[in-house]
Amino acid sequence: MRLLKKENPNTRINNLVKKSRKDKRKNALEILEEAKKLYPWAECALVHKDALQLLVATILSAQCTDERVNKVTKKLFKKYKTVNDFTKVTLKELGKDIRPTGYYNSKARYIKSACKMIVDKYEGIVPNNMEELVKLPGVGRKTASVVLGVIFGKAEGVVVDTHVFRISKRLGLSKGKSPGIVERDLMKILPNEYWIDWADHLIWHGRRVCDARKPLCGECTLEMRCPKVGVKTPPR
DNA sequence: CTCCCGATAT
DNA sequence: ATATCAGGAG
Structure with a gap:
């Protein structure tokens, strides 16, 4: 006499965490495409001339x-x-x-x-x-x-800073506990031509929306594809 | 794993 | 008071 299994409306999203690399790639590229619309400039925030x-x-x-x-x-x-x-x-x-x-x-x-x-x-x-x-x-x-x-203009790796580390995990693309592991996962999931774009755009998203402490999930257009791994209190 | 470390937000 | 910010070395 088990309890009736309650249907989880978030099944599709929860499954993203366990998806195959191929599916993760598809999901990641869709997210990147959306992030490019949100932050079309995505320039380096550090002022420099050489x-x-x-x-x-x-x-x-x-x-x-x-x-x-x-x-x-x-x-x-x-x-x-x-x-x-x-x-x-x-x-x-x-x-x-x-x-x-x-x-x-x-x-x-x-x-x-x-x-x-x-x-x-x-x-x-x-x-x-x-x-x-x-x-x-x-x-x-x-x-x-x-x-x-x-x-x-060359990518031999993926920039995994505090923002990329946090967001890549929230999106369910990696469970790595160090930036090095997350970078290896991202390098497997994303084709090389997207490595630079991934960090460039996700960092801006991390600054403006997917904040470390209080992510604005209610205002996030990536929200539908995000399993929110480790997000404590997604505010509405 | 710890340490390095000031400035700002919450 | 505590958490966090485009991390890296020992």
Whole structure:
């Protein structure tokens, strides 16, 4: 005498979490298509004018809003023009110059060391491939993918920042507990030609709608395709 | 896993 | 007071 199985109106959505890679791909591409309509510009939010500036800005963006990074880099890039300028400064002084971005001691070390390596090993030129970029101090796959995508228009990986990590999981595309796992899942699900677009558009969606604490599911046009994995209190 | 860390929203 | 922000290293 079991209880009657109650019909779940969200069966289709719940099933998205267990779908095959092929189905996940179809779903992901539909979501991306919609996200492109929502954020047709999808430009890089970090103000920069070349590879070095974007590299530095992206290192600074760890656990910090892009808005504050831009405030800091506006002055920073007037003072430091080349990789050599960053290698000459003391860590104490560079730390002061980037202080509002947080983690300023670590970031100052990363930036100075990375610039030194660029001078010593890469003839002053920012590398244009994943293998070399991630050798730079303070540069992981996320930072490297940002530079590769924005500056060189190339995707050797998928940018998995806090937004992409959170949203990809909410959408049921990955259950990975680290950005690395989520990136591998996304690389399997999405064709390479969409890797850059995925992060570009989902990050804007993460900022404006699919917020970490209080996602505006009621205003979300991706809502019908979203199983909302891990969303605690979707407000109406 | 912990640590690095200021600024802002809730 | 606590959570979060275009993470990475040890």
